[in-house]
Amino acid sequence: xxxxxxxxxxxxxxxxxxxxxxxxxxxxxxxxxxxxxxxxxxxxxxxxxxxxxxxxxxxxxxxxxxxxxxxxxxxxxxxxxxxxxxxxxxxxxxxxxxxxxxxxxxxxxxxxxxxxxxxxxxxxxxxxxxxxxxxxxxxxxxxxxxxxxxxxxxxxxxxxxxxxxxxxxxxxxxxxxxxxxxxxxxxxxxxxxxxxxxxxxxxxxxxxxxxxxxxxxxxxxxxxxxxxxxxxxxxxxxxxxxxxxxxxxxxxxxxxxxxxxxxxxxxxxxxxxxxxxxxxxxxxxxxxxxxxxxxxxxxxxxxxxxxxxxxxxxxxxxxxxxxxxxxxxxxxxxxxxxxxxxxxxxxxxxxxxxxxxxxxxxxxxxxxxxxxxxxxxxxxxxxxxxxxxxxxxxxxxxxxxxxxxxxxxxxxxxxxxxxxxxxxxxxxxxxxxxxxxxxxxxxxxxxxxxxxxxxxxxxxxxxxxxxxxxxxxxxxxxxxxxxxxxxxxxxxxxxxxxxxxxxxxxxxxxxxxxxxxxxxxxxxxxxxxxxxxxxxxxxxxxxxxxxxxxxxxxxxxxxxxxxxxxxxxxxxxxxxxxxxxxxxxxxxxxxxxxxxxxxxxxxxxxxxxxxxxxxxxxxxxxxxxxxxxxxxxxxxxxxxxxxxxxxxxxxxxxxxxxxxxxxxxxxxxxxxxxxxxxxxxxxxxxxxxxxxxxxxxxxxxxxxxxxxxxxxxxxxxxxxxxxxxxxxxxxxxxxxxxxxxxxxxxxxxxx
Amino acid sequence: xxxxxxxxxxxxxxxxxxxxxxxxxxxxxxxxxxxxxxxxxxxxxxxxxxxxxxxxxxxxxxxxxxxxxxxxxxxxxxxxxxxxxxxxxxxxxxxxxxxxxxxxxxxxxxxxxxxxxxxxxxxxxxxxxxxxxxxxxxxxxxxxxxxxxxxxxxxxxxxxxxx
Numbered sequence: 084x085x086x087x088x089x090x091x092x093x094x095x096x097x098x099x100x101x102x103x104x105x106x107x108x109x110x111x112x113x114x115x116x117x118x119x120x121x122x123x124x125x126x127x128x129x130x131x132x133x134x135x136x137x138x139x140x141x142x143x144x145x146x147x148x149x150x151x152x153x154x155x156x157x158x159x160x161x162x163x164x165x166x167x168x169x170x171x172x173x174x175x176x177x178x179x180x181x182x183x184x185x186x187x188x189x190x191x192x193x194x195x196x197x198x199x200x201x202x203x204x205x206x207x208x209x210x211x212x213x214x215x216x217x218x219x220x221x222x223x224x225x226x227x228x229x230x231x232x233x234x235x236x237x238x239x240x241x242x243x244x245x246x247x248x249x250x251x252x253x254x255x256x257x258x259x260x261x262x263x264x265x266x267x268x269x270x271x272x273x274x275x276x277x278x279x280x281x282x283x284x285x286x287x288x289x290x291x292x293x294x295x296x297x298x299x300x301x302x303x304x305x306x307x308x309x310x311x312x313x314x315x316x317x318x319x320x321x322x323x324x325x326x327x328x329x330x331x332x333x334x335x336x337x338x339x340x341x342x343x344x345x346x347x348x349x350x351x352x353x354x355x356x357x358x359x360x361x362x363x364x365x366x367x368x369x370x371x372x373x374x375x376x377x378x379x380x381x382x383x384x385x386x387x388x389x390x391x392x393x394x395x396x397x398x399x400x401x402x403x404x405x406x407x408x409x410x411x412x413x414x415x416x417x418x419x420x421x422x423x424x425x426x427x428x429x430x431x432x433x434x435x436x437x438x439x440x441x442x443x444x445x446x447x448x449x450x451x452x453x454x455x456x457x458x459x460x461x462x463x464x465x466x467x468x469x470x471x472x473x474x475x476x477x478x479x480x481x482x483x484x485x486x487x488x489x490x491x492x493x494x495x496x497x498x499x500x501x502x503x504x505x506x507x508x509x510x511x512x513x514x515x516x517x518x519x520x521x522x523x524x525x526x527x528x529x530x531x532x533x534x535x536x537x538x539x540x541x542x543x544x545x546x547x548x549x550x551x552x553x554x555x556x557x558x559x560x561x562x563x564x565x566x567x568x569x570x571x572x573x574x575x576x577x578x579x580x581x582x583x584x585x586x587x588x589x590x591x592x593x594x595x596x597x598x599x600x601x602x603x604x605x606x607x608x609x610x611x612x613x614x615x616x617x618x619x620x621x622x623x624x625x626x627x628x629x630x631x632x633x634x635x636x637x638x639x640x641x642x643x644x645x646x647x648x649x650x651x652x653x654x655x656x657x658x659x660x661x662x663x664x665x666x667x668x669x670x671x672x673x674x675x676x677x678x679x680x681x682x683x684x685x686x687x688x689x690x691x692x693x694x695x696x697x698x699x700x701x702x703x704x705x706x707x708x709x710x711x712x713x714x715x716x717x718x719x720x721x722x723x724x725x726x727x728x729x730x731x732x733x734x735x736x737x738x739x740x741x742x743x744x745x746x747x748x749x750x751x752x753x754x755x756x757x758x759x760x761x762x763x764x765x766x767x768x769x770x771x772x773x774x775x776x777x778x779x780x781x782x783x784x785x786x787x788x789x790x791x792x793x794x795x796x797x798x799x800x801x802x803x804x805x806x807x808x809x810x811x812x813x814x815x816x817x818x819x820x821x822x823x824x825x826x827x828x829x830x831x832x833x834x
Numbered sequence: 835x836x837x838x839x840x841x842x843x844x845x846x847x848x849x850x851x852x853x854x855x856x857x858x859x860x861x862x863x864x865x866x867x868x869x870x871x872x873x874x875x876x877x878x879x880x881x882x883x884x885x886x887x888x889x890x891x892x893x894x895x896x897x898x899x900x901x902x903x904x905x906x907x908x909x910x911x912x913x914x915x916x917x918x919x920x921x922x923x924x925x926x927x928x929x930x931x932x933x934x935x936x937x938x939x940x941x942x943x944x945x946x947x948x949x950x951x952x953x954x955x956x957x958x959x960x961x962x963x964x965x966x967x968x969x970x971x972x973x974x975x976x977x978x979x980x981x982x983x984x985x986x987x988x989x990x991x992x993x994x995x996x997x
Contacts, residue, residue, distance in 0.1 A: 096926040099934035102911050103868025105936065192858075193851060267872045267880055267969050316870070316935030317969050322865065349873035372863045559933030669934040720931045722971060726932065729972030753877035753967070761960040761973035790972075 086377030086572050093564045094578060105409070107271035107286050108346040114275050114282065117146045118342035121332055122195030123351065124185040124202045126177035129424040129746025130225070131206035133175055133184070141187060142200040146194030149339055150202060152185045160302040160752020166228040167422075169390040171300070171331050172585025177206070178225055178389035179426050180748050181354025186335060188343060195811040211424040211746035215363050215384055218421040225389065225422045234387065235395040238402050241367060241380040242295035245413045249369030249377050253449050257815050259438045261386065261740040263360035263756055264431045264812060266558075268316020269352035272342035274336035282299045282309045283333045287326065287586075288318040290556055294588045296325025299626070301334055312586030315558035319541040319730075320430030321356050323598045324673045328355060332379050353751045358395065359431020361386040362401065362438050366446040374464045381442050383406045388427035394420035397428060400435025400529070403478045404824065407443040408525045409686060410467045414477040424746040430598065432730055433788045436528040437795055443798030444524040445813070446741050448803070452812060455503075456740055458800070459495055462525050463488055471783040482527060482682040483776045483784075489524050490686040490708040490772060497770045498688045498706040511808050520691045520700070524796035527684040529562040530600035530711075530785030531778075533665035537601070538593045539609035541570065541617050544668040547658030549642070551613075554594015556608030558587035561719040565603060566610045568716060575640030576657055577771075593674070600683070600785020603715060608779040609675035616671030621645065624669070625660045627777075629653050659812030681776045681784035687797035689732070693805035698800045698824025702732055706768040709789040712775045713782035721769055721787050727790020728767050733759035734791075737817050745809030757817075804832070837897045841866065842910025850897055856890075857881045859897035860907060868908045868938040872967065879966030882939035882946075891898050891939075891944035891965070909937035911945070921945050921983045930979035932970035940966050944980045948988050956981060 103109070105119045138150035152171040162168045183200050189195040193262050208682045210223045216659050217223070218232045225232055272285040280305060287293045287310070294310040299309075312398035315322065332345045332517060347355065363384040370376040383401050389395040398418035403414035447465075451458040466487035474482040486562050500521070507519040538554040551566050568580040595601070618638065625645040626633035644654040662667035690704035705728055714720045736759040741749040751754040775782030795816070802818040814822050837854075838847040843862045848863035860866050860883065869892055870878030881892040884906040892905075911919040919939050924930070931937040940963070947954065947962040954962065959980045962974070968976060 092926055093929065095919070096931060099931055099937055100908070100918065100922040100925055100941065101916075102909060103870070103938050104934040105867070106870070109861075109867035111867070193853065265969055267878065267967065268870070269872075314934065317933040319969065346871075349875070349878070357902045561932070674977070707844065721931055722929050722975060725972035725974040726970045727972070729974075729991075730969070752875045753873040754875040758877075758967050760965075760967065761977060763962070764973055766956065766977065767972065767974050 085713055086568050088222040091564060091568060091716050093561050093716060094567060095561060095563045106314050106316050107267050107273055107284050110273060110284055110313060115273050115342050115344060118273060118344045118826055119188040119190065120192045120195050121335060121343050122187045122189065122199045122201045122343040123183050123328065124175065124187065124204065125351065125354065126180055126182040128177060128206050128208055129211040130209040130246050131177050132209065133173060133177060133204060134207050136185060136204040137203040138185065140200045140203065144194065144198035144201050146190040148188040148190065148341065149196045150185060150187050151335060151338065155338065159183065159334065166226045167234060167391055179424050180746060181351065181426060182442065183331060185415050186331060188335065188339065190341060190657065213314055213425060213742050213744060213746050215386060218423045225424065232422045233419050234391045234422055235420040236418060237399060239415060240417055241415050245415065246367065246369040246378045250370035250371045251450065251453050251681055252367065253453055254365065254367045255449060255813060256363065256365040257813065259360050259362040259441055261815055262359045262738050263353055263740050264319045264321035264356060264359055264430060265758055266317030266319055266321065269347045269349060270326055270328060270356055271346040271406050272332040274333040275342040276337040276340055280307050280309060281333055281337055283309065283329065284311045284313055285326065285329045286315050286322060287312050288315065288322045288556060288558055288598050289324065289590050290586045291554060291594040293325050297330055297397045300325065301337060309369060310615045312589045318558040319432045320434050320598055323430050329584050331826045343529050353756060354426060354748060357429030358388065358426050359428065360438060361428050362398065366442050368446040368450050370450060372454045374454060374461045376409060376411060376450060376465045379406065379411055379443065380411040380448065381416040384417065385418055385420040386423050386425065387420045388423060388425045390427045391422065392427045393429040393748060397435045401439040404436050404479050404529060404531060405443065405478060406476050407440060408467060408527045409465045410471065414603050416478065425742055432791045433729065436788065437792045440524065441796045441799065444800065448800045449812065452807060458523050458563035459491065462491055462523065466525060468793055473805055480529060481607060481679055483679065483778055484774050484775050485527060485682065485684045487525055487684055490710060492771060493708045493770050494686040494688045494706050497768060503690060506602040516696045517692050517694050518805045520693055522689040522797045522799065522801025522802040522804055524793050525686045526793045527682050528789060528792045529682055531677060533599055533601065533603050535595045536674050537595055537605035537609045538674045539606065539613040540670060540672045541610065541613040542668055542670040543617055543657055543661045545577065545658060545662035545666065547656055547661060549574065549576045550743045551581065551583045551610055552591045553583060553585045553606050553610060554591055554596065556596050556604040558597065560597065560602060560723065562602060565607060565715055565719060569607055569610045570614050573618055574657065575638060575643035600787040604675060604681060604783045604785055605675055606778050607715065607783065609673045611676055611781055613671045613673040616673065617669045620664065620669045620671065621660050624664050626788055628655060628660065628663055634786065636767055663745060677778045681712065681778050683709065683784040683786065683789050685709040685793050687793035689797040689801040691798065691801040691805055693802060693823060693828055694804060698820035698827065700805065700818055700823055702734060702736065702767065702798055703765055705732065705765060705794065706770065707793060708770045708772045709786065709793065710772040710774050711786040711789060712784040713773055715783060724790040725767055728794040729759055729764055732764060732798045733795025733819060734795045735802065735816055737763065739817050835898060837901045839900045840904045842906060847976065852898065854897040855893055856895040856897050856900050857892035860892060861904065862904065866907050866909050870935055870938060872936065879943055880936050880939040882942045884942055884946060889943050908941050911941065920986050920988055923982035924979040927981040928975045928982055930971065930976045936966060936968045939970060940976060947980065948984055952988065953984055
């Protein structure tokens with residue numbers, strides 16, 4: 084029996100549970116002996132001109148090695164000259180609280196905190212742009228030499244007549260609020276310049292992209308840069324690519340010739356790491372009173388923060404996925420991205436797709452409420468039918484496979500939907516304070532949508548052990564276990580004799596990394612193919628050793644031996660075959676590239692209780708189908724779903740990055756940002772469903788972000804459903820007690 | 835100032851600044867890096883260790899306050915032969931960790947939780963771990979791990995000299 088699809092506990096865990104991982108700040112290696120600690124000086128003002136920086140006092144502080152500002156960065160390549168280009172260290176202007184202005188190098192960490200306080204920066208405050216409408220109006224511009232804060236746009240408004248024939252047309256504007264990615268390990272880096280090479284250790288999701296970005300930023304050939312990702316304590320998209328403060332750290336090592344290390348505080352993390360979401364949606368939905376949706380348009384305003392990092396790709400993905408699971412006669416979307424004096428926006432778990440799903444799933448519930456039809460029934464009547472795949476959407480996405488109605492029916496059955504509605508009716512009848520809400524979301528999302536491939540090299544050495552080199556670099560997903568399963572499945576080499584190497588550009592020079600739920604379908608397929616290539620090589624070598632035809636050989640994956648079919652006397656071990664192949668053993672390199680992205684889908688049902696006297700919403704059950712094709716290891720896949728669901732529920736109920744009107748952050752510590760805890764969540768009820776894709780040999784899609792994408796609208800809809808009978812049609816996210824209570828109060832007042 | 839702490843049964847002494855936090859003492863003076871720092875407001879629990887057998891957030895304890903006392907970190911939890919503590923075993927069996935960064939603190943908080951309440955309900959486990967954040971697991975399998983460890987009974991646990 085194949086190990087694939089079975090429950091295998093992780094091989095990563097014994098080390099993580101006994102010694103702890105080796106995260107960047109845990110590195111105790113000779114190359115970093117005597118490393119200076121870097122402390123950043125960051126802007127406390129959202130928008131200001133810098134009129135002077137005095138470093139003299141700080142330089143006299145104990146333990147200070149250097150204080151460096153943009154003026155010291157004259158050894159970097161010239162920028163591209165565009166007015167909106169983001170400097171590494173601020174030059175003449177700061178555009179958000181937390182923007183890096185200077186760095187202090189000290190012998191020890193505490194000295195850095197002291198000295199950073201003594202760097203005196205003269206700021207001449209400018210009006211801050213925080214509000215969506217102020218930014219669009221452009222009364223204050225973030226960049227000289229521009230005439231608007233809008234830095235990207237795409238799509239089209241709904242054409243005239245798009246909603247003709249609709250008996251009901253609804254339009255509503257609501258936010259998809261700004262969130263913090265909040266990996267438990269924040270950003271961290273260490274760097275060393277020696278013998279003409281720059282080595283960077285960094286908490287990154289993709290060492291190879293980080294190498295290329297760093298090389299370009301500091302003006303070195305990629306061959307002169309090595310990036311190593313040690314254990315990475317979570318990323319969720321916010322550690323993709325080349326983190327700018329990390330480049331500053333690496334530059335400082337090159338500039339001073341001294342090894343350096345940096346680990347940010349949580350306060351810095353909440354100010355300096357990219358935030359996610361930060362969109363405002365205007366949905367227009369129309370259809371007939373018998374539940375057919377005929378037209379849908381999504382207008383997106385993307386708050387990009389102070390610089391155009393995620394300005395195009397985030398709303399672009401939202402635009403691409405606007406139609407969700409629905410077969411719509413008309414669907415359109417348009418976006419504008421604009422700059423504000425806030426932390427820049429980037430990828431965060433789902434990155435553009437949760438926003439699309441939240442918008443249309445809210446719209447569908449609004450439509451269902453308007454026509455008085457059960458929201459499950461409205462969904463069932465409008466989802467893409469199984470016979471229509473591959474299905475090309477109005478935005479040009481080609482959905483590979485899907486069973487949307489089946490997923491919906493599975494969660495309804497798994498949840499006991501009819502009983503839940505009966506219970507809800509009883510509570511409404513009783514009129515007690517605690518009401519029940521049932522929320523649905525059906526979703527489809529895009530994974531491995533970046534168009535890149537992934538690399539793998541599989542080696543079987545003369546000891547019979549295997550080593551997998553992969554361009555896919557994990558930060559909690561369990562690649563070591565998953566990729567070893569793929570090798571043992573094909574070769575019969577035991578899991579404990581398989582090593583997985585990743586995240587070191589000298590050992591794996593080519594690769595893309597882990598993001599966008601791409602690892603198993605691209606990296607895993609590359610491992611699978613390289614393993615088969617090694618097996619094919621071994622067959623020829625073994626045939627020569629046995630003096631038999633290769634066609635007559637079989638590999639017994641139970642024992643890991645080659646033999647003439649049915650003749651155990653001829654058995655050869657992997658060690659023997661690999662040794663025969665040469666001192667390096669057997670090896671194969673593969674770069675796998677899929678023809679198209681894959682489109683996981685599913686349905687979520689959330690059950691909440693809302694205390695109508697306080698507005699407090701409590702998630703009491705959450706039932707999901709998350710179909711990501713074939714499942715390699717249910718333990719890992721379920722773990723990804725659990726984490727996703729929690730983050731999705733967090734957006735619906737709790738989490739929000741907030742600024743005041745002057746651009747001062749109000750959620751810059753974990754005392755202010757409402758990260759979801761164990762007490763606010765139930766155990767989750769996961770249902771299994773596997774609809775394979777033909778985009779790769781494993782039949783797998785991505786599972787890393789699906790839970791988040793489905794959970795947010797399900798929980799959000801559930802809260803509103805709980806108080807719908809009181810006249811509430813909508814509550815903005817996060818549905819905090821204050822907001823829920825206000826909505827109830829307002830609805831009562833209007834009755 | 836001179837601080838002496840017994841860490842995982844072994845004495846560690848160092849001359850440190852008065853303001854040195856216990857977590858920095860553990861990571862630097864004792865060179866035990868499993869205990870992580872995840873925030874600066876005592877909110878996340880990544881730095882949770884046992885101080886004289888009771889869980890504390892070591893970012894909010896001065897090294898000086900631990901002078902002369904016993905500290906247990908996750909490195910000190912396994913038995914002398916390296917056999918996993920039941921809580922470590924349960925976290926692995928139930929997939930209670932992903933990136934592993936919150937894990938040392940989460941495991942120590944869980945050990946402490948079961949010492950105070952050997953047979954908790956799911957709700958009690960969730961409330962007991964409110965001060966420990968995890969961003970990967972959604973807490974689902976962490977809760978299952980703690981309940982599984984409770985079912986197994988921690989009475990036979992090795993490596994718990996500070997009981």
